[in-house]
Structure formats: structure tokens, C-alpha cells
Amino acid sequence: MSTPTxxxxxxxxxxxxxxxxxxxxxxxxxxxxxPLSWIVVVYLAALVVLLATAFWxxxxxxxxxxxxxxxxxxxxxxxxxxxxxxxRQTVQMAVLVTITDILLAFPLAYxxxxxxxxxxxxxxxxxxxxxxxxxxxxKAYTWRLMTGDAGTINWALxxxxxxxxxxxxxxxxxWLAFTYIWLPYMVLPIYAALERIPGSLIEASSDLGGRSWRxxxxxxxxxxxxxxxxxxxxxFSLTLGDYIMVDLVGGNKTDFLGSxxxxxxxxxxxxxxxxxxxxxxxxxxxxxxxxxxxxxxxxAL
Amino acid sequence: xxQPPDSTTPAAVTLRGVRKSYGDVDAVAGVDLEVAHGEFxxxxxxxxxxxxxxxxxxxxxxxxxxxxxxLDGRDVSKLAxxxxxxxxxxxxxxxxxxxxxxxxxxxxxxxxxxxxxxxRERVAEALRMLRLYAFDNRRPSQLSGGQRQRVALARALxxxxxxxxxxxxxxxxxxxxxxEMQIELKTIQRExxxxxxxxxxxxxxxxxxxxxxxVFNVGxxxxxxxxxxxxxxPASVFIAGFVGTSNVLSGEAAAAITGSPDRFTVRPEKIxxxxxxxxxxxxxxxxEGTVRDVVYLGTTTRYIVALEAGVDLxxxxxxxxxxxxxxxxxxxxxxxxxxxxxxxxxLDGEPSRDNQEVTA
Numbered sequence: 001m002s003t004p005t006x007x008x009x010x011x012x013x014x015x016x017x018x019x020x021x022x023x024x025x026x027x028x029x030x031x032x033x034x035p036l037s038w039i040v041v042v043y044l045a046a047l048v049v050l051l052a053t054a055f056w057x058x059x060x061x062x063x064x065x066x067x068x069x070x071x072x073x074x075x076x077x078x079x080x081x082x083x084x085x086x087x088r089q090t091v092q093m094a095v096l097v098t099i100t101d102i103l104l105a106f107p108l109a110y111x112x113x114x115x116x117x118x119x120x121x122x123x124x125x126x127x128x129x130x131x132x133x134x135x136x137x138x139k140a141y142t143w144r145l146m147t148g149d150a151g152t153i154n155w156a157l158x159x160x161x162x163x164x165x166x167x168x169x170x171x172x173x174x175w176l177a178f179t180y181i182w183l184p185y186m187v188l189p190i191y192a193a194l195e196r197i198p199g200s201l202i203e204a205s206s207d208l209g210g211r212s213w214r215x216x217x218x219x220x221x222x223x224x225x226x227x228x229x230x231x232x233x234x235x236f237s238l239t240l241g242d243y244i245m246v247d248l249v250g251g252n253k254t255d256f257l258g259s260x261x262x263x264x265x266x267x268x269x270x271x272x273x274x275x276x277x278x279x280x281x282x283x284x285x286x287x288x289x290x291x292x293x294x295x296x297x298x299x300a301l
Numbered sequence: 302x303x304q305p306p307d308s309t310t311p312a313a314v315t316l317r318g319v320r321k322s323y324g325d326v327d328a329v330a331g332v333d334l335e336v337a338h339g340e341f342x343x344x345x346x347x348x349x350x351x352x353x354x355x356x357x358x359x360x361x362x363x364x365x366x367x368x369x370x371x372l373d374g375r376d377v378s379k380l381a382x383x384x385x386x387x388x389x390x391x392x393x394x395x396x397x398x399x400x401x402x403x404x405x406x407x408x409x410x411x412x413x414x415x416x417x418x419x420x421r422e423r424v425a426e427a428l429r430m431l432r433l434y435a436f437d438n439r440r441p442s443q444l445s446g447g448q449r450q451r452v453a454l455a456r457a458l459x460x461x462x463x464x465x466x467x468x469x470x471x472x473x474x475x476x477x478x479x480x481e482m483q484i485e486l487k488t489i490q491r492e493x494x495x496x497x498x499x500x501x502x503x504x505x506x507x508x509x510x511x512x513x514x515x516v517f518n519v520g521x522x523x524x525x526x527x528x529x530x531x532x533x534x535p536a537s538v539f540i541a542g543f544v545g546t547s548n549v550l551s552g553e554a555a556a557a558i559t560g561s562p563d564r565f566t567v568r569p570e571k572i573x574x575x576x577x578x579x580x581x582x583x584x585x586x587x588x589e590g591t592v593r594d595v596v597y598l599g600t601t602t603r604y605i606v607a608l609e610a611g612v613d614l615x616x617x618x619x620x621x622x623x624x625x626x627x628x629x630x631x632x633x634x635x636x637x638x639x640x641x642x643x644x645x646x647x648l649d650g651e652p653s654r655d656n657q658e659v660t661a
Binding site (some may be wrong): 200201205213 | 360361362381382383387388389391392393395396397398399408409412417456457460
């Protein structure tokens with residue numbers, strides 16, 4: 001077929017290729033080792049160490065962590081009424097932000113997925129994604145300025161003869177800022193879910209006598225639920241863990257789980273207690289996921 | 302039994318001058334049609350001929366640009382699908398994936414607030430009729446294509462619509478299942494006595510199942526008639542070619558056979574193959590040529606014969622006594638083709654149909 005000089009390297013390559021074809025698990029392993037080790041070492045192992053810290057002690061004088069097991073930190077978290085209040089406030093905010101984002105994102109995503117022309121859809125996509133292109137800190141500072149007594153919101157309200165609102169450094173300001181900042185994470189999964197619904201299902205519902213509201217409730221909503229669930233996991237958990245908005249927009253007047261963890265870890269340097277508090281959002285999210293599963297949101301996946 | 306349309310009772314479905322345009326393009330360019338009660342009526346045509354758009358205008362998914370749609374004499378042209386007493390079986394079945402088979406079938410009754418007891422009975426009856434009783438609690442994703450097809454039928458029929466619209470419902474099934482479903486559909490239609498309007502691009506399917514057929518081409522109906530009328534008296538060259546295979550002859554080739562250059566058509570199965578020196582009867586036509594190709598099809602053989610006038614004629618023969626060896630050996634042989642003159646169908650007087658006329 002060809003000269004020996006040309007066929008030698010080609011032959012070696014072909015043998016290697018055939019070897020991997022016969023031992024496909026080896027090929028799979030070779031391909032998966034880099035991403036798998038990244039996930040296992042950088043994500044999971046770090047998380048496990050963090051959570052394990054919650055059960056370790058700290059030398060009071062040196063601040064050194066002593067690797068002996070204790071329930072003390074967890075007990076402190078469990079019994080501290082202040083932390084209970086903080087948890088309640090944080091979860092309330094996360095729920096409020098999630099509901100607001102669902103109400104804002106669903107009609108927008110529906111319009112993008114099923115009504116808008118291609119050009120309008122592209123424009124809206126850019127509109128939804130653009131806030132993600134800029135820095136989180138800039139957006140946080142911007143909301144701090146906007147919600148101020150002399151901020152953009154009051155300026156705009158004055159133009160239409162309303163206001164002024166005194167929302168600077170309040171939970172209302174935080175609610176607005178969180179709702180704004182996590183909205184794209186709600187729009188995109190709902191859009192993906194709605195876009196996947198075949199048009200014939202909506203026609204079939206209408207054909208069988210279903211008016212718009214019935215079709216929305218019985219056909220579109222159940223099929224969009226996985227998207228809503230996915231989006232709400234983002235908005236809920238991102239709000240639950242945030243501490244920057246709490247500081248910049250909320251003025252640290254209200255304590256949230258994130259800001260408390262930050263304080264114990266960064267200022268008080270009590271890493272074991274911070275880790276124990278960090279267990280709270282993990283547990284809350286686990287309960288939330290179980291609830292969402294109970295609603296059947298993952299069945300249509 | 303289908304009743305012939307008369308002046309006292311309005312037809313099940315009437316279309317008057319129905320047109321549907323998308324921008325400059327007419328998907329349906331003026332259609333008039335009457336479908337009688339209890340009729341199995343097919344809309345037959347190639348893709349893009351306007352048959353599906355016509356069906357969607359009867360269902361209410363599309364509103365006509367012009368013209369009226371009447372159901373039982375009532376003008377529904379501007380009504381929404383949920384205001385029309387028709388149901389549709391979709392090409393992709395459109396079963397709700399998050400509901401069980403039973404819930405899918407019950408959907409229409411639930412929406413119309415039919416009482417629970419009656420709802421349960423009617424759903425059970427529909428499931429029984431379509432042999433789906435055992436699948437009540439399954440999800441559509443757990444069913445085969447043929448079973449999904451039957452669920453879609455049950456979901457539509459359970460509402461007892463005046464008219465059932467079927468949009469190429471058998472297209473996704475394999476040949477064997479399709480043939481079974483054709484018979485089953487026909488049986489069901491006879492049983493429930495509902496008017497069926499059936500969209501298909503498959504001429505065999507239309508001929509097998511229909512009481513009457515409307516043949517669509519570029520947004521218009523070219524002919525309405527019984528399967529026999531459509532097949533034996535095609536009204537245009539298009540129909541002669543689209544419904545079954547046809548030999549269309551004109552000009553010199555036609556003159557060599559009939560003595561007149563007028564266009565005519567003859568079905569391949571009407572032509573006999575004879576020896577070149579065979580006698581030709583008084584009422585017969587004949588043409589001499591060479592067998593250019595032989596296609597053995599099991600029960601029949603298709604011969605393509607090149608005539609001296611320069612055109613090909615297709616001849617189909619039953620393999621009654623011929624073996625495949627004999628059939629295939631005919632290639633290259635000189636033959637005389639003979640057929641009864643009465644099978645010639647004149648196509649003249651047919652208005653020429655081109656796209657310009659349609660979009661005008």
C-alpha cells in the first residue's frame with residue numbers, strides 16, 4: 001500500500017487507536033481524569049474539609065484548630081436564639097426573592113420562547129444576559145446608590161410626583177437588589193423549559209376545549225415546572241449565601257447567614273463556629289430540594 | 302352510511318372560498334368543499350399543497366384570510382378551537398407527557414366539566430374501543446408508536462365531536478402497523494358514525510379508506526370524487542400522475558397511437574404485452590417498442606417500454622404464471638403493447654395550472 005517509512009508511525013498510531021477502541025474504559029478514564037480530579041479535589045474535598053471543621057475545636061489562645069471531635073459548635077448554633085432569627089430572616093428573603101423572580105421571569109421567558117420573533121428574542125436575550133457581563137461589586141454599589149434617599153429611584157419617583165421613599169439600607173432595598181441580580185438565573189431555565197414544549201400540545205389543549213388559562217394551568221405550567229425549580233434553586237441558594245449585598249445595600253443593619261459566617265470566619269477568626277453556621281444553609285437547601293422533588297418537579301426531566 | 306348532501310340538512314363541514322395567505326404566499330388559494338355527515342373524507346396532496354392548512358382552518362388553529370368555514374351550517378370562521386365542536390388527532394399525537402393515558406383521554410371531558418361518574422364511564426368506553434384498557438395508568442412515554450396513536454384517537458373520540466380531523470396520523474408508523482391502523486380507523490369510523498376528515502399524502506391510504514377524496518395541488522382542489530372516480534377518471538395530468546402511476550401521452554406520440562395529438566392518459570395495469578407480430582383487435586390501441594427496464598415487485602412486474610415515438614410507457618403485469626426469471630429475461634426484447642381503447646382518458650379541456658395563476 002505505501003512505503004515502509006511512511007507506514008511505521010501511521011501503524012503505531014493505528015495500533016494505539018485500535019487498543020483504545022478495544023479497551024474503551026481506559027479511554028474514558030484518560031479523558032475523565034482531569035475534570036474528575038478537579039471536581040473531587042477542588043470542590044468536594046474542600047467542602048468536606050469545611051464541614052468537618054464544624055466538628056473540630058479551636059485552641060483559644062493560639063487560634064490553632066485542634067482536630068478532636070466536638071458537638072460544641074453545632075450545639076451553639078442550635079441553641080443560639082440570635083442565629084435562629086438570622087436564619088429566619090435569610091430564608092424569608094430567599095423565598096421572597098425567589099417568588100418575585102418567578103413572577104417576573106415566567107411571562108418574560110414565555111414571551112421569549114413562544115411569542116417573540118427571532119430578532120426580538122435575540123434582543124431580549126442580550127438584555128437578560130448583559131447584567132452578567134459586569135462585576136457583581138459594581139452592581140451592588142450601583143444599587144446602594146440607586147436606593148439612597150437622593151438616588152435614582154427617588155429622582156424618578158419625584159419626576160412622576162411620588163416619593164420620596166426612604167429605603168436606603170433596608171431589607172426592601174436588599175429585596176430589590178437581590179431580585180435584580182438573580183433574575184437571569186431564573187429566566188434562562190424557564191425559557192429552556194418552555195421552549196421545549198411542542199406547540200402541538202398547546203394546540204391539543206385548545207382543541208379539547210381548554211381556554212388560555214386552563215392550558216396555562218394544566219399543560220404549560222406542569223411542563224415548565226422543572227425549569228422553575230431549577231431557577232429557584234439558583235435564586236434561593238444564591239440569596240441564602242450572600243453577604244456582599246447585605247453589607248453594601250443593606251448596610252449590615254440586618255444580619256443574614258452569609259454575613260454572620262463572614263464575621264465569625266474573617267473577623268472573629270472562629271473557623272469551626274463559622275463552619276457550623278455554614279451547615280445551616282446546606283440543611284435548608286437540602287430540605288428545599290426535597291420539597292421541590294415532592295412537588296414532582298423532577299419527574300418531567 | 303354517508304348521506305348525500307342535500308338542501309334541507311346542512312353539510313357537516315362546508316368551506317366557501319377559503320383562502321389563507323402568509324405574506325405574499327397563498328398556502329390555500331380559494332377552496333370550496335362540502336363534506337357530508339358520516340363521511341370518511343380525505344384531503345390528498347403532496348406536501349405544501351395546502352391540505353394541512355385547510356384542516357387547521359377547520360380546527361381553528363389558523364383563521365382564514367378570506368372565505369367562510371361552516372360546521373353544520375354554523376359559521377365558525379372566526380371562532381377559537383375550543384369554541385368548535387371538532388377534535389383533532391395530531392401528526393405527532395401531541396399527548397400530554399405529564400399525564401397518564403387515562404388522564405389524557407379524560408382531559409377534554411374534565412375541561413368541559415362533565416360529571417365525574419359519566420367521565421369515568423366514557424373514558425373507560427373509549428379505552429375499551431381502542432384496546433387500551435390495560436394502559437390506563439401508563440405514561441405516553443411508556444407506550445409504542447401504535448399505542449400512542451390509539452391514545453390520541455381515544456382522547457379525541459371520547460368528546461364525541463361532530464367532526465374528527467386527522468392530520469397524517471399514520472405517517473410515523475411502519476408499513477405493517479399503518480395497514481392495520483387503516484382498517485381499524487375505518488372500522489371505528491363506521492362504529493361511531495362521526496365524520497372523519499383525513500389528511501394524507503399517501504394515495505394508497507386515501508384510496509383504501511375514503512368515501513370521497515379531494516385532491517390538492519398548489520393550494521387548490523383539483524378534483525373531488527370517490528376513490529374509483531379519482532383513479533379511473535383523473536381530472537388533470539397532475540392527478541393522473543399523483544394518484545397511482547399513469548402514462549401521459551401527447552403530441553406526436555399520442556398521434557401515432559390514436560391519430561390525434563390530443564393529450565391522454567392510460568393506466569399501466571390496463572396494458573398487455575404481446576409479441577411484435579400480434580393481431581390487434583378493432584377496439585384496441587397498440588404501440589411497438591423495446592423493453593428498456595424490468596422491475597420485479599413480487600406480485601407484479603413493472604416493465605418500462607421505450608416506444609418508437611421516443612417516449613416511455615410503464616406497463617404493470619400480474620405475475621400470474623410468470624416467474625421472476627421469465628420476467629427479467631424480457632429486458633431488451635421488442636414487444637407490441639395492446640390495450641382497450643376505452644381505457645384512454647382524454648385530459649384536454651383541463652385548464653393549465655401553474656404557480657402564477659395560483660398566486661394571482
